[in-house]
Amino acid sequence: MIPAAFEYHRPADLASALSILNTHGDEARVVAGGHSLIPMMKLRMTEIGHLVDLQDIASLRGIEVTSDSVVIGAMTTQHELITSDALATALPIIREAALLIADPQVRYMGTLGGNVANGDPGNDMPGLMQCLDARFTVEGADGPREIKARAYYESAYFTAREEEEILTKVTIPLPAAGHGFAYEKQKRKVGDYATAACGVIVSGDGASVAMTNLADTPIWSEQAGTALAAGDVDGAVAAALAAIDPQEDMRGPIAFKRHVAGVVIRRAMERALTRAKG
Amino acid sequence: MSKMHVKFTLNGEEVEGLAEPRTLLIHFLRENLRITGPHIGCETSHCGACTVDMDGKSVKSCTVFVAQANGADVTTIEGLTNPDGTLSVIQEMFREHHGLQCGYCTPGMITRVHRLLQEHPSPTEEDVRFGIAGNLCRCTGYQNIVKAVLAAADQLNAQKEAAE
Ligand SMILES: Cc1cc2nc3c(=O)[nH]c(=O)nc-3n(C[C@H](O)[C@H](O)[C@H](O)COP(=O)(O)OP(=O)(O)OC[C@H]3O[C@@H](n4cnc5c(N)ncnc54)[C@H](O)[C@@H]3O)c2cc1C
Ligand code: FES
Ligand code: FES
Numbered sequence: 001m002i003p004a005a006f007e008y009h010r011p012a013d014l015a016s017a018l019s020i021l022n023t024h025g026d027e028a029r030v031v032a033g034g035h036s037l038i039p040m041m042k043l044r045m046t047e048i049g050h051l052v053d054l055q056d057i058a059s060l061r062g063i064e065v066t067s068d069s070v071v072i073g074a075m076t077t078q079h080e081l082i083t084s085d086a087l088a089t090a091l092p093i094i095r096e097a098a099l100l101i102a103d104p105q106v107r108y109m110g111t112l113g114g115n116v117a118n119g120d121p122g123n124d125m126p127g128l129m130q131c132l133d134a135r136f137t138v139e140g141a142d143g144p145r146e147i148k149a150r151a152y153y154e155s156a157y158f159t160a161r162e163e164e165e166i167l168t169k170v171t172i173p174l175p176a177a178g179h180g181f182a183y184e185k186q187k188r189k190v191g192d193y194a195t196a197a198c199g200v201i202v203s204g205d206g207a208s209v210a211m212t213n214l215a216d217t218p219i220w221s222e223q224a225g226t227a228l229a230a231g232d233v234d235g236a237v238a239a240a241l242a243a244i245d246p247q248e249d250m251r252g253p254i255a256f257k258r259h260v261a262g263v264v265i266r267r268a269m270e271r272a273l274t275r276a277k278g
Numbered sequence: 279m280s281k282m283h284v285k286f287t288l289n290g291e292e293v294e295g296l297a298e299p300r301t302l303l304i305h306f307l308r309e310n311l312r313i314t315g316p317h318i319g320c321e322t323s324h325c326g327a328c329t330v331d332m333d334g335k336s337v338k339s340c341t342v343f344v345a346q347a348n349g350a351d352v353t354t355i356e357g358l359t360n361p362d363g364t365l366s367v368i369q370e371m372f373r374e375h376h377g378l379q380c381g382y383c384t385p386g387m388i389t390r391v392h393r394l395l396q397e398h399p400s401p402t403e404e405d406v407r408f409g410i411a412g413n414l415c416r417c418t419g420y421q422n423i424v425k426a427v428l429a430a431a432d433q434l435n436a437q438k439e440a441a442e
Contacts, residue, residue, distance in 0.1 A: 034343070051345075105337055108336060191412065
């Protein structure tokens with residue numbers, strides 16, 4: 001399986017990367033870890049004239065934990081998310097979710113930025129970022145702008161990012177100390193995308209519920225969060241199920257997916273409630 | 279499309295060659311450099327037979343362009359024997375505990391285990407199973423692979439202690 005030919009660029013900084021994107025327009029595409037893009041190129045479902053490799057751009061890496069937020073560079077790998085103790089202390093749900101993505105080899109390469117920028121409804125980080133009310137910084141020729149994760153996804157593979165923009169970092173406001181959390185995922189085997197997955201945060205400030213691979217975008221349900229914050233788990237599960245729109249595919253028919261979603265959502269809510277302190 | 283000049287470290291030695299950027303690392307290793315330890319099982323990022331170590335990470339070389347490996351430090355199973363050519367501890371334990379049958383998955387498996395034991399020198403059985411989840415084996419049922427990895431960890435730790 002050999003993809004169509006392309007021209008390869010490896011810029012050393014963001015400005016050079018943006019200028020290559022500007023010169024070549026929609027002929028150009030960035031590659032981060034390549035573990036969503038390269039399989040698509042090998043299947044010749046994506047053809048690219050100019051591939052812009054971001055691996056040398058140091059400013060796109062790193063995890064910074066402050067008193068009220070976490071800022072993660074787009075090129076930070078899933079493996080780095082899992083092995084960061086500072087991140088696990090501040091936001092343990094990220095490690096819990098990242099450990100459920102793919103397999104070790106994929107996690108060494110796959111990046112947070114690639115996972116959220118991709119727009120594949122199967123990716124786990126977009127739902128999690130909606131649950132956490134994260135903001136994505138994208139930068140183009142006109143400078144940086146922020147887009148809320150909850151406003152980023154339009155439909156499968158269509159997002160609010162313009163083609164000449166690069167996603168540079170993800171900013172996550174820290175939930176209240178002692179918050180309860182859970183990311184629950186049902187998959188057919190290790191390395192598979194979710195049949196259904198759900199992220200939940202509960203704290204004194206309220207609750208947040210978002211789901212993965214149950215529609216053509218991640219789904220954040222405000223109603224489910226409100227019901228859960230009021231202690232009404234049954235109502236919260238019902239609200240979450242009302243918000244999804246799963247389609248039949250190789251992971252099963254719609255009725256099966258709705259059933260699995262109900263189980264996964266309830267487990268996530270119950271585990272988050274058990275873990276909440278105070 | 280024109281070829282590019284690629285150069286990287288392979289098993290401790292510098293290698294170079296001309297390749298189209300779209301060439302996958304596994305093809306460059308096997309066809310240009312005749313490094314045939316890493317195998318092609320699925321060619322679709324699922325089986326791990328093509329696993330190599332790149333800059334301290336276990337990666338599926340069927341899902342990396344050789345262009346991305348330019349300048350990297352790559353190790354394959356060929357670089358994991360002892361310097362005198364005898365079997366390394368991990369290889370010896372796979373032999374002793376019958377951790378392979380047909381052997382097709384073995385180079386990728388051992389290359390992955392090499393990195394796993396660097397990161398988790400004293401893994402539990404669960405750590406081992408989780409750590410090799412990206413490598414499929416159609417023969418052994420994994421049981422003897424897990425035994426071999428746990429035995430290798432014990433031996434490596436004993437060697438380290440003896441050296442201290
Ligand atoms: C066998 C296998 C199993 C997998 N299982 C899962 C799973 O269970 N859950 C899951 O979430 N993922 C899964 N993945 C996907 C994996 O996590 C990907 O690596 C990840 O989704 C994309 O990250 P990447 O860095 O590899 O992005 P790439 O493949 O490099 O890029 C993906 C897309 O995003 C764009 N892009 C990347 N970075 C940026 C940026 N900074 N700015 C703008 N655009 C950008 C690229 O142009 C491309 O269109 C799996 C992959 C494989 C091969
Ligand atoms: S050949 Fe690369 S993962 Fe199977
Ligand atoms: S020994 Fe045959 S595939 Fe593993």
